[in-house]
Amino acid sequence: MSKETVRIVAHLVSLPEKVNELKSLLAPLIEPTRREKGCIQYKILQNREILNHFTLVEEWENQTLFEQHIASEHIQTVSDRINSLLAEKPNVGFYELV
Numbered sequence: 320m321s322k323e324t325v326r327i328v329a330h331l332v333s334l335p336e337k338v339n340e341l342k343s344l345l346a347p348l349i350e351p352t353r354r355e356k357g358c359i360q361y362k363i364l365q366n367r368e369i370l371n372h373f374t375l376v377e378e379w380e381n382q383t384l385f386e387q388h389i390a391s392e393h394i395q396t397v398s399d400r401i402n403s404l405l406a407e408k409p410n411v412g413f414y415e416l417v
Contacts, residue, residue: 322381323415324359324379324380324381325378325380325381325385326378326413326414326416327375327376327377327378327379327385327411327413327414328374328375328377329375329377329409329411329412330372330373330374330409330410331345331372331373331374331375331401331405331409332371332405333373333404333405334371334404337371337403337404337405338371341371341373341405342365342373344397344400344404345363345373345375345397346363348361348363348393348397349361349362349363352388352393355384355387355388355391356384357383357387358377358378358384358388359379359380360376360378361376361378362375362376362377363376364376
């Protein structure tokens with residue numbers, strides 16, 4: 320059995336009037352997440368043309384460490400607040416290399 324990392328891409332669409340608020344909520348997640356055990360990659364991107372579209376790109380050493388990340392205090396704090404800023408449900412996908 321190969322040791323496959325966990326790759327996640329999440330697309331978030333904020334309400335048009337909540338772009339800056341969502342950006343301010345997400346930005347502080349970057350550094351603490353990158354310091355977490357098992358984090359290989361964690362990036363938050365904002366679409367240059369459609370400013371209320373954000374994409375999170377993550378890679379973790381394994382599923383257990385990703386689940387620990389999801390349960391972390393900084394992620395839970397954001398999770399409790401994020402839905403009121405979004406225009407639609409987040410689109411989250413788990414990927415593997417081709």
